Amino acid sequence: MTGRVYLDYNATAPLRPEAREAMIAAMDVLGNPSSVHSEGRAAKAVVDKARGQVARLMGCYPDDLVFTGSATEAAALAIPEFATVSGSEVEHDAVAAWINHPDWDVDKNGKLTGTFRGQPLTESIWDDLVAVQAANSETGVLQNTMPIAQSLWALKRDVKILVDGVQAIGKIPFSTDRSGADYLMASAHKIGGPKGIGALYVKRGLSTAPRIPGGGQEMGRRSGTENIVGIAGFGAAAEAAARDLKDGVWDRVAKLRNILEKAIEAASKHTILVGKGADRLPNTTCFITPGWKGETQVMVMDLAGFAISAGSACSSGKVKSSRVLKAMGYDDTEAASAIRVSLGPQTTEDDVLRFAETWLKAEQKFHAKAA
Incomplete structure (x- = not known):
């Protein structure tokens, strides 16, 4: 008591014990993942292993993932400069800060109603990107994001969809293909990984809007030497989270x-x-x-x-x-x-x-x- x-x-x-152990082991890895010598390759192997672990949890290919410093950064990475973004007032602040048109209607439970300023949702959207959360952090209410994606596909609109998967990933069966996402955000510390490390899923064939130019790490999508300790912890937490779901x-x-x-x-x-x-x-x-x-x-x-x-x-x-x-x-x-x-x-x-x-x-x- x-x-x-x-x-x-x-x-x-x-923090999950598995994540702590992986992070401690990664601290002893000497090399820079961008170096071609043995020490560098060992560091890159840590990153590659973790990328595969996170990708399996999210249901995508490892190369579709970009490691970031947070889910907030992941959202910024997905949104092109000067893009117009639509969404609703129930989005998390990390996404709401980018929304130009927060006029999607929601019902008393916080579910999207399918209307935008009282008009049919998909017929009213002419923005570059729409933002939809998979699960609300305050209420836990789930959104079915796939029908929105399917409606836009049917109308042949060149509108990309950013899905906030931060609260959903690891707590419910969830994958990028079932979400309809072009971009999808994730965060390590929501699933028992370390703070200060996130990820962005990028659908094949699409680009990102890099906010940090420089060395071209993360396949040219996010420069800066990788945080291999945080990434290792993220990967181990993702593997444990997938096991929890299965069990x-x-x-x-x-x-x-x-x-x-x-x-x-x-x-x-x-x-x-x-x-x-x-x-x-x-x-x-x-x-x-x-x-x-x-x-x-x-x-x-x-x-x-x-x-x-x-x-x-x-x-x-x-x-x-x-x-x-x-x-x-x-x-x-x-x-x-x-x-x-x-x-x-x-x-x-x-x-x-x-x-x-x-x-x-x-x-x-x-x-x-x-x-």
Whole structure:
């Protein structure tokens, strides 16, 4: 009954033992991957092995992957300079920052409705690129990206599709070919790899928009000496994540998420479970207690020994209503009163029940003071 409980896997997952071991081994590899001597070839072998491991998890060829410093950089690499980009307000900040036309309509669950400013979606898009997330980091709601791609293909539009796969990859069966993506972002630390390393899938025949010119590493798509330690950790984490999927680990996590939500629903008449009517990631629950600020809830639970979030990690520290929840139709008060609890393979039923008990006591105190 002692010790802290980590329930913020969507922000970052604990480093997997396999990733740590691979990184420690890579630290002893001397060469530069671009060098042709034996030491250089040994370093390149580390990168090539990891590229294959990540590619297998993502369902693509190794040469289709570009290693980057983050998924945020991967998004920038995919978007040409001066390109026009369309998308919705439920996209992550790393992608939303590039969107010129955030006018895709979403329903109360945050799912794309198929309309753009009230007009049929694919008939209204004349941008260079469209951005669609596979899974929302705040709510866990899943988007089916393939129908959008198929509609654009049918209309023969020269529009490329950037899919944000950061939260989906490693948690649900997912692959580049089933996503319809021309470009797809991934991040190591969301699957138990190290922070500071990401990847971009680039569909064969397409180019990227390199933001860092120089030595022409990563097949000329991203210059700079490769971070072989981070890449090795990414590869090992990807292999372990693929094994977890095969072994049904996330099915167990989904059951824990359901136990948590049932406990909250049974004891709280004020709480709104966000996106419960939609397909979601197996580990994510987002709920709103109107008037009780999310930041306050995070601090209360932190003092009680639980790590949770009031939104996506890139927005933490900003006292404002969730842009995602407002797009889904929640008002400012509701959107500012949400928390996200995201579980992982290491979460136990005891963790979930302890959290529910502690949070419900805190909620009762909040309403007693507000009365």
